[in-house]
Amino acid sequence: MTHINALDPGASPLDYYGYELRRHREAAGLTQRQLGDIVNYTGSLVGQIETARKLPTPEFSERADAALGTDGLFSRLVELVMRSQLPAWFQQVAELEGRATHINTFQTHAVHGLLQTPEYARAVLGVLDGADLEDRTAVRLARQRILEKDEPAVLWMVVSESVLHQEVGGRETMRGQLAHLLAFEHVPMVNVQILPFAAGAHAGMQGSFTLFRFASSPAIVYTEGYGSGHPTANPDTVKDCSLRYDHLQAAALSLRDSAELIRRVMEERYGEQRDTGGHSMA
Known part of the structure; x- marks a missing residue:
């Protein structure tokens, strides 16, 4: 087992978090059990x-x-910790x-990570x-905290209708995921459009x-494959994908x-089912 004194606070954000937590706890004259209580x-x-053997959560950080009395120190650090735990190829995307001031995404097979519920995300991962x-x-899920900023990015998601029907994690998980999408129905900064099957061939x-898109930097297009991500600021690629996105929205x-x-899909496909006697079916 790793000894706390062996931790190098410069080794990683997770190590630094653990080092600072111990330092502030001891300065307050508390044992681990007392702080836990x-x-x-x-x-x-x-x-x-x-000892950097467990990830802190945003909730733990706020309570710590x-x-x-650390004036938001751990709440700020936890964002760095979470970002450092992402796959190396995805860390730039989280940044x-x-x-970004605007995030426009088209999704063909799953709800975008910024709008996934815990159950749906767990099933996908x-x-x-x-x-x-x-x-x-x-x-x-920690990535979703960007939607809680004082001035969050405008998130616009166009998603294929097939995503609504692809049963990820079971009926209850899908019902919860679709309900979560509907929770943003009247939130101007988060917009969800469905590309219907009737659209046929599309952009x-x-x-x-x-x-x-950013306030003072060139726009970037991001695509990904199996275990790899491909961000690019190539003007021709950005122009092409911007046009494609306009057509997808239309x-x-x-x-x-x-x-x-x-x-309708949530109620008809994933709603509570009843037998002929009116009894609920699992």
Whole structure:
């Protein structure tokens, strides 16, 4: 087992977080168990975070800040910790998400990570790889904190209707995911349009892509494959994908009609089923 004194605070954001947590806890004259009691976590968990064996969560960080009077230190650090745990090829994308003023994404096979529920994200990440699933899910969900900023990016997602019907994680998970999309129906900064099957051949036939736009930097197009990401600021690529996105938005249902379709699929495909006697079926 790694000894806390052996931690090098410069080794990684996770190590630095653990080092600072121990330093501030000891300065406050608290044991791990006492701090755990205050923040409503176990002393064992506090110890695991201090030794960089467990990822802290945003909730833990907020409570630690309040308990130790650290003026938001751990809430700020946890964002760096979470970003550092992303696959190396995806860390740049998370940085782009944090800087962008507009994020326009077209998704062919899954809900975008910024709008995934915990259950849906867990099901997506768990395909063929169940290792550290809870931590990987927490890291993905931490990206969604950019939507809570004082001035969040405008997120616009055009998603294929097939995503609504692809049963990821089971009926209950899908019902929760579609309900989550509907929760943004009246949020101007988050917009979801459905590209219906009736659209036929469309400008996104080559696959999913995301356009990042910034206040004072060139736009970037991002695509990805298996275990790799491909961001580019090539003007021709940006121009081509911008045109494609305009056409996809034009072919997609309106925001209101998209919400109605999501609601209908949620109720008809994933709603509570009953037998002929009117009894609920699992």
